[in-house]
Amino acid sequence: MAFDVENIVMEEGPHGLYFYPKEDAKKPRLESSDQEDSATWINYWHPEFKAFHVVNESGSKSDQKYGALLNRLGRRKGVTDWVIPRRFGKWPIAFIELKRDSRRAGRLTAEQKENLDHYRAQGYFVAVCWGVSAFIACVNYLNKLDCSSPQH
Numbered sequence: 524m525a526f527d528v529e530n531i532v533m534e535e536g537p538h539g540l541y542f543y544p545k546e547d548a549k550k551p552r553l554e555s556s557d558q559e560d561s562a563t564w565i566n567y568w569h570p571e572f573k574a575f576h577v578v579n580e581s582g583s584k585s586d587q588k589y590g591a592l593l594n595r596l597g598r599r600k601g602v603t604d605w606v607i608p609r610r611f612g613k614w615p616i617a618f619i620e621l622k623r624d625s626r627r628a629g630r631l632t633a634e635q636k637e638n639l640d641h642y643r644a645q646g647y648f649v650a651v652c653w654g655v656s657a658f659i660a661c662v663n664y665l666n667k668l669d670c671s672s673p674q675h
Contacts, residue, residue, distance in 0.1 A: 526564070531660040538639040539649030542657035542664075543626055551625035552654070555580065558604065560655040561621060565605075565662060574607040601634025603642070603649075605658075612668035614648035619661060624654025 530545045558576060565574050579598055605619040620639060622629025631639070631651065643649045648665065652658040 526656045526659050528656050528660045528663065531657050533660065533664065536651060538631065538636050539643055539651060540661070540664075541651050541653075542661045543653040544624060544656065547625040547627055548623075548654070551623040551628040554621065554623050554629065557621055557624065557655045557658070561605070561658045564655065564659055569662065569666070572607050572609050574605060574609075576605055577602050579604075601632060601636075601638040603635070603638065607662075607665070611648055611665040614646070617648040617650070617665055618642045619649075619658065620651045621655075621658055622651060622653045624656070626653055629653050 527544070531542055532545055533540060533542050535541070562576055565572065579593075579600075579602055603618040604621040605617075607617040607619070609617070611617060618639070620631070620635055622631070639649050639651070650661050652661050
């Protein structure tokens with residue numbers, strides 16, 4: 524699959540940097556497909572980042588017992604999808620929320636907004652990416668920053 528990072532817009536949004544396609548996908552992909560492709564891409568191209576996806580999708584209404592177990596084990600609504608524990612410029616860690624590749628189809632929940640705002644207030648990098656190409660553009664943006672020391 525080819526990733527179209529050339530047609531990604533980056534702008535300051537109300538809850539961090541926003542990365543999204545210039546045009547919404549006519550038929551948005553499932554978010555799980557974008558998550559899988561993002562994991563494959565970042566683990567192949569940047570294994571040194573030790574990035575990880577916070578698995579918080581499990582335990583739907585079809586499996587309420589498992590969902591209840593996940594909640595007891597510490598699952599939290601609104602936690603970002605990706606954490607990259609590496610310094611990028613002034614940011615000591617990156618939190619990235621991945622949505623479907625359509626801004627109409629992929630909207631932030633109240634809990635996600637609250638968490639993104641909390642991470643941002645702590646001085647962390649925060650971004651929302653709509654689709655795998657936006658995720659790649661975001662990571663490429665971070666990777667271009669000077670990582671050797673904090674920038675103040």
